[in-house]
Amino acid sequence: xxxxEQSPQFLSIxxxxxxxxxxxxxxxxSSLQWYRQEPGEGPVLLVTVVTGGEVKKLxxxxxxxxDARKDSSLHITAAQPGDTGLYLCAVGFQKLVFGTGxxxxxxx
Amino acid sequence: xxxVSQHPSWVICKSGTSxxxxxxxxxxxxxxxxxxxxxxxxxLMLMATSNEGSKATYEQGVEKDKFLxxxxxxxxxxxxxxxxxxEDSSFYICSARPLGGSEQYFGPGTRLTVT
Numbered sequence: 001x002x003x004x005e006q007s008p009q010f011l012s013i014x015x016x017x018x019x020x021x022x023x024x025x026x027x028x029x030s031s032l033q034w035y036r037q038e039p040g041e042g043p044v045l046l047v048t049v050v051t052g053g054e055v056k057k058l059x060x061x062x063x064x065x066x067d068a069r070k071d072s073s074l075h076i077t078a079a080q081p082g083d084t085g086l087y088l089c090a091v092g093f094q095k096l097v098f099g100t101g102x103x104x105x106x107x108x
Numbered sequence: 109x110x111x112v113s114q115h116p117s118w119v120i121c122k123s124g125t126s127x128x129x130x131x132x133x134x135x136x137x138x139x140x141x142x143x144x145x146x147x148x149x150x151x152l153m154l155m156a157t158s159n160e161g162s163k164a165t166y167e168q169g170v171e172k173d174k175f176l177x178x179x180x181x182x183x184x185x186x187x188x189x190x191x192x193x194x195e196d197s198s199f200y201i202c203s204a205r206p207l208g209g210s211e212q213y214f215g216p217g218t219r220l221t222v223t
Binding site for chain 1: 112140142149150151152153154157201203210211212214215216217219
């Protein structure tokens, strides 16, 4: 059983569309991170959320931590081809545990 | 700042041989480095935690005699895949945490193909 389940697993959309990616767990976390990984590269940290209900924005990306700190969502507005990649949520401090991942493909 | 490099970026080896992968923190010191493995279309799975000056801590199911980790200095950790087999083919990624820091910085990964 995966600690962090992400949905959808794969998403293929057209440029300009909006999308939401979910990261769910039955456990409570003190913080949660979102990463983006491009093919052939390591993950890059996008954001860390720490407070239940917290919303953080990074340009067209909006991240929310669930009130109970068990889940999180990533919403992308007006997706662009440059947003293509593998989006991963992760928890932990000393050791990171990654979610199952959502592969996003944005076509021009 | 906070750049982590890996060498080589890709390697092809024959079954039964050993391969060494280096992970370096270029502009910071790291007492702790981590090694992950990622199979195609899958997420990252932590293999081991590498501590400078001491033995690595391996995750459950990871063979320590097969995946040898040496953290020789505050800027270098190496992963040696011994007696490699085709099922060891994967993308190996390291990360490093700066001294006193909380964030992990990831290397660009090494793609290993065992034929």
